[in-house]
Amino acid sequence: MSGQSLHTMGQQHGRRSWAEPWKIKMVEPLKMTTREERVSALEEAGYNTFLLRSDDVYIDLLTDSGTSAMSDRQWAGMMLGDEAYAGSRNFYRLEAAVQRFYGYRHILPTHQGRGAEHLISQTLITTGDHVPGNMYFTTTRLHQELAGATFHDVIIDEAHDPLSQHPFKGDVDLVKVQQLIDEVGAERIPYLSLAGTVNMAGGQPVSMANVRELRALCDANGIRLMLDATRMVENALFIQEREEGYAHTPIAEILLEFCSYTDGAWMSAKKDNLVNIGGWLAVNDRELFDELRNLVVVYEGLHTYGGLAGRDMEALAIGIEESVSDEHVRSRVGQVRYLGELLQEWDVPIVEPIGGHAIFLDARRFYPHLEQDLFPAQTLAAALYLDSGIRSMERGIASAGRNAQTGDHNRPKLELTRLTVPRRVYTQAHMDVVAESVKACFDARAEARGLEMVYEPRYLRFFQARFSPL
Numbered sequence: 001m002s003g004q005s006l007h008t009m010g011q012q013h014g015r016r017s018w019a020e021p022w023k024i025k026m027v028e029p030l031k032m033t034t035r036e037e038r039v040s041a042l043e044e045a046g047y048n049t050f051l052l053r054s055d056d057v058y059i060d061l062l063t064d065s066g067t068s069a070m071s072d073r074q075w076a077g078m079m080l081g082d083e084a085y086a087g088s089r090n091f092y093r094l095e096a097a098v099q100r101f102y103g104y105r106h107i108l109p110t111h112q113g114r115g116a117e118h119l120i121s122q123t124l125i126t127t128g129d130h131v132p133g134n135m136y137f138t139t140t141r142l143h144q145e146l147a148g149a150t151f152h153d154v155i156i157d158e159a160h161d162p163l164s165q166h167p168f169k170g171d172v173d174l175v176k177v178q179q180l181i182d183e184v185g186a187e188r189i190p191y192l193s194l195a196g197t198v199n200m201a202g203g204q205p206v207s208m209a210n211v212r213e214l215r216a217l218c219d220a221n222g223i224r225l226m227l228d229a230t231r232m233v234e235n236a237l238f239i240q241e242r243e244e245g246y247a248h249t250p251i252a253e254i255l256l257e258f259c260s261y262t263d264g265a266w267m268s269a270k271k272d273n274l275v276n277i278g279g280w281l282a283v284n285d286r287e288l289f290d291e292l293r294n295l296v297v298v299y300e301g302l303h304t305y306g307g308l309a310g311r312d313m314e315a316l317a318i319g320i321e322e323s324v325s326d327e328h329v330r331s332r333v334g335q336v337r338y339l340g341e342l343l344q345e346w347d348v349p350i351v352e353p354i355g356g357h358a359i360f361l362d363a364r365r366f367y368p369h370l371e372q373d374l375f376p377a378q379t380l381a382a383a384l385y386l387d388s389g390i391r392s393m394e395r396g397i398a399s400a401g402r403n404a405q406t407g408d409h410n411r412p413k414l415e416l417t418r419l420t421v422p423r424r425v426y427t428q429a430h431m432d433v434v435a436e437s438v439k440a441c442f443d444a445r446a447e448a449r450g451l452e453m454v455y456e457p458r459y460l461r462f463f464q465a466r467f468s469p470l
Helices: 035-044 072-078 089-101 113-124 138-146 174-184 208-221 232-242 251-260 286-299 310-323 326-345 376-388 428-443
Strands: 106-110 130-133 150-153 191-195 224-228 264-268 279-283 358-362 393-395 416-420 451-455 466-469
Touching: 035 376, 072 310, 089 106, 089 251, 089 279, 089 310, 106 113, 106 286, 113 138, 113 264, 113 279, 113 286, 130 138, 130 174, 138 150, 138 191, 174 208, 191 208, 208 224, 208 251, 232 251, 232 326, 279 286, 310 326, 326 358, 326 428, 376 393, 376 416, 376 428, 376 451, 376 466
Parallel strands: 130 150, 130 191, 191 224, 224 264
Antiparallel strands: 106 279, 264 279, 358 416, 393 416, 451 466
């Protein structure tokens, strides 16, 4: 099934349907709402899908963070939680799982991914530093900036083009990195921030060849290479499908090799690792680990629980092992592709190639008559909810925030509305419903008038901002 469309597979030799590699043991009823109820709910939420109550949502594609379904093995593992304050046996299970599948020597649990981002930023960054990365992520960049650094986007130019068919649009442009080194000096670059399946670019992967080249460049200049491993399992599937020499290499081996070229990683375990809460930070350098282990006590908890209960760490250890199954990863990414291919059949504008965790609707092409300052991606998220009760999220000008120097909006080239598919939660029938709702919004696109922001928080405004229709 690797590399083959779920929507078309089997047509060469008669119909052979595809199904998820799991069966349903328990169900959660979903609430169906009327349009009148959705109008009221959206007005109360200030046209921000983050502020909707989950009881008012039918199909929730806001995020894949902490929304996946845990397995029976994970739920059983939670009953084995050792809730000792220090030295929980579940920590050592988690430590062994990270060492086995990601290959790093020293591990710290954190309450979630941004806890790990905060620790590494506070430990490595000093005021005036510069951190290059393959496109920003909201919380990552903010932690780097709060620690005193300036973020520099060094992703390849193709990543900013939603129609580019480059197979690895998450790759770093080494020329851009070298230019930054020449400009500010390697000593002012504490680490290069590399993310797998770059979220803000549409879930686009990084190639193995690129991380090897980055390793050599960083070694030549004495710069650490740190990995955001949040969706590296999905990234490994794209390497298996698209990069020469990896077609028959298991996902677990690809993941381990990729991580071997980096000095450490932070992880939001709420994504690839299949748990509802948790994260971890891992490094190879013992001296750096000692600093991080001391700091984790200040902000998270003791170094053997880091803000997590023992039962959470047990579920996480099991989730790591389940996440690297080839069948699981193909099913997970395959469901995203199924949705994307339905939309492509109807000429709905999306980011291409289809990414790993979500379909990104291109709001610029969806609403060509709306200026970016009218928040077209936020407008589309609101329209989709009104149509069917489906919750998506904005990844455009609202998420990009403001320029610290000028106070004006940051205006990213990509103005996207993200349909994020949780792991092991929805069926293909749900994806059909989603696609048809998007199509209905696309057919009515000329009616959109945009939004204005009427309340703006200081940090990460997209989470809590409020809007009003124009």
